[in-house]
Amino acid sequence: MTRIGIAGTGFIGKGIAIEVNRQPELQLTAVLTRRDISKMGDYPFCEALTNSTREFIATCDMVVECSGDIIYGSEVIDQAIKAGKPVVTMNAELQVTTGSYFAKRGFITEAEGDQPGCLASLHENVVDMGFKPLVYGNIKGFMKLDPVLEDMQYWSQRNGVRLDMTTSFTDGTKVQVEQALVANGLGAGIAKDGLLAPESEDINKTGAELAKVADRLGCPISDFVVSPKGPPGVFITAEHDKRHEEALKYYKMGNGPYYTILQNYHLCHLEVIKTIKRVASGGGVLLNNGKEPTVSVAAIPKRALQPGEIIDKGIGSFQVRGEAVEISGNENHVPIGLLVNALITNKVKEGEIITFDDVELPESLAFKAWQETIEKAPINI
Structure with a gap:
């Protein structure tokens, strides 16, 4: 027991x-x-x-x-x-x-x-079948980068989910966080800061397009698609041994060379x-952020921020949203998760990355933990 x-x-x-x-x-x-x-x-x-x-x-x-x-x-x-x-x-x-x-x-x-754990489980499954993942994909039905309070209050009450959570789902912060975790935990990269996030009416077709990007970059990528008619799930687009090409075609997986394996649900x-x-039962780690992460989630103002402003909580706020970024080259960014009771000390333009030069943060274990993490984060030369 x-x-x-x-x-x-x-x-x-x-x-x-x-x-x-x-x-x-x-x-x-x-x-x-x-x-x-x-x-x-x-x-x-x-x-x-x-x-x-x-x-x-x-x-x-x-x-x-x-x-x-x-x-x-x-x-x-x-x-x-x-x-x-x-x-x-x-x-x-x-x-x-x-x-x-x-x-x-x-x-x-x-x-x-949640989607990161579902992608990790799907990863174990497809790798066991011999696939080589190129794209770890999340499916989002709707996104609005700067939602209005009244709309978020309505959906929060309708769904019985906290206002800040509802807002972070809508403005893309949640999915950016999820895909940063997937990248770090499954050894993938990101195609660009903020992710590609293509619109999609066909997950197979869009998965193949993202796989071409991964091939060009020379590493698997973590990303998401915006697909209003898509299922609330995850997908992996992968390659396989060409000797199985005819069999995979027979199994209705398409002509290759890219194959998309879809899980059409996540049940929290x-x-x-x-x-x-x-x-x-003694099983190992399914997914975590890894000991040396390469991707973080930066805080991006939804409007210009002025000195003296307080951000009570960055995730799910109407002041900032989160974007996945490579740590290398953005070492001074403030992770959106640390923006709690934060004082803005410099003016920050809409769309700019907030840096540690722009804020004062209360001391916390979380702040200390990030400082240790960033000091040991790998730097690409």
Whole structure:
């Protein structure tokens, strides 16, 4: 029996708790929350709730972090790693900001469910079949780089998802974060800062076009397509041994040389349980940000920012959005995940990358973790 502790009581955390509780080989022993427990009578496992990180970690064998908060989540993971507990995250934003710091210190893996974990699982599958991945693709149905507050409030209430999360989904920050994690975790690059993000009516055709870019660059790429009619899933476009060309044609995979393998869903908290079981049975890391990342997610102003402005939280704000960038050449950029209670000290034009010269950030473990990561990030000569 593996004792599971979950950090987070939001939409994802609650769903994971329900699934863990259904598994005979798992036991939900603690759920860490910052909310007032006396006001959480509608939570399905009130007896497991705690506000104490120390108590939380002491009573579990594995930590599942899904708080949606990079600063707080990093503090929780730090204590878990120090206690020798493996960590499963459903927090790509945390992974690309502080995940590399923790990957050097203990066991941390992203879970299946969100697109990065689903792509990592699909990667294992296609490689086992002999394919050579060229494109790790995410499928996004809609994007608006500068959405308006009223629209985001409407969709937030309609879908029961936090306003900041809804905004980060819409302005592209979330998918940029996801594909940065995929690049770092699966040894891919990016074709350009901000990604290519082509519009697509045919995933197979667009996958082949992206594969040509990867061939030209000489390495696999991580990217996404905007496809309003596409499924909410992921895809990998790959090559295969030419000796299987006729067989793959017979299997309805097309004429080659590029083949697109599509997973037409991602089911978030319902899939996390697979990674929890993987880790509980001694399986290795599915995906993390790697010890030496090459891609980060920079903060880009949606409008000109003035000295004295405060950014309460960059991810999901109406002041900035995130873009995947190569760390080499952008060493002074501020990862959007660190923009929490940040003071703007210089004017920054719309569309420019915010640098550490432009802001004052509160001290935090997350800030320290990034500083260590950037000091050891590989530099391309």
